[in-house]
Amino acid sequence: MTTLEERPLLPADDPRHYRRALGCFPTGITVMTAAHASTRVGVTANSFASVSLDPPLVLWALRTDSPSLSVFHDARHFAVNVLAWHQEDLSRRFAKPADDKFDGLTVTEGLGGAPLLDGCAARFETRIAHQIPSGDHVLLVGEVMRYNNFHREPLVFLRGDHLWLDQPTIG
Numbered sequence: 001m002t003t004l005e006e007r008p009l010l011p012a013d014d015p016r017h018y019r020r021a022l023g024c025f026p027t028g029i030t031v032m033t034a035a036h037a038s039t040r041v042g043v044t045a046n047s048f049a050s051v052s053l054d055p056p057l058v059l060w061a062l063r064t065d066s067p068s069l070s071v072f073h074d075a076r077h078f079a080v081n082v083l084a085w086h087q088e089d090l091s092r093r094f095a096k097p098a099d100d101k102f103d104g105l106t107v108t109e110g111l112g113g114a115p116l117l118d119g120c121a122a123r124f125e126t127r128i129a130h131q132i133p134s135g136d137h138v139l140l141v142g143e144v145m146r147y148n149n150f151h152r153e154p155l156v157f158l159r160g161d162h163l164w165l166d167q168p169t170i171g
Contacts, residue, residue, distance in 0.1 A: 028121075029083045029155045031094045032060055032140075034068075034075035035113035040102055041068035042115060044095040046157045047137075048080060056144040058124060061137040067097065069138065073131065077112030078142055080124040084152035087119060091155060111145055121152040 012018050027046040034041055043066065051057040058080060062069055072078060083091055094101055107115040111125045126142025133139075 027157050029091050029157050030060070031081040031083060031090060031117060032062070032072075032078055033081060033110075033115040033117070034072050034078040035109075035115065036071045036075040039071050040113070040115050041071040042081075042094045042101050042117075043068050044091050048082075051141060057129060057141055058126060058144060059139050059141045061134070061139050064133070064136055064138055072140060073138075075112055075114070075128065077110070077114050077125065077127055077145075078140060079110045079114035079116055080122075080126065080142075081117040081120045082122040082124075083155040084119055084121040084150070085155050087117075087155055090117065119152075120148075121150055121154040123148045123150075 010017055010021075028048065030045050030048045031042050032045050032048075043062065045060050045062070047059075047061040049059055051059050060080070062072060066072075102115060106118050108118075110116040110123075111127070114125065116123055116125070124142075124144050124147045126144050128140060129143045130141040131138055132141070
């Protein structure tokens with residue numbers, strides 16, 4: 001009988017197994033928003049990360065086949081809406097295609113018209129500093145111009161599902 005540590009390494013060419021391994025890393029869930037030429041877009045993303053404190057830079061990754069890519073590409077700003085523990089519905093809403101993902105939501109207009117969602121754990125408004133093609137994604141780097149910390153517990157993604165920090169882990 002082999003221990004888990006003695007199992008053979010797997011090549012990264014099996015997307016299903018590779019994705020399952022990535023799912024072992026818990027991440028926060030964000031809704032990234034932007035606006036350009038009267039079109040507002042928002043997408044759920046868990047690829048958000050801090051890059052630098054001086055200057056304050058953050059990044060996230062958007063698939064190159066995303067219908068929202070052109071708006072994010074042309075916008076001068078994007079907003080990071082860090083979802084709070086009770087916003088799983090928003091995570092699912094912005095993860096699916098829809099004509100108007102903002103229909104029925106209360107939003108505030110942020111820098112560059114980027115929609116700001118209510119009830120979040122935190123929000124960051126950025127000026128787009130860099131757009132870097134990388135594989136099947138584009139890395140969007142934003143310089144944080146202003147932010148809010150609402151001191152709410154965040155919504156977390158682990159092993160393909162949502163959870164709250166006080167919720168026991170799965171399996």
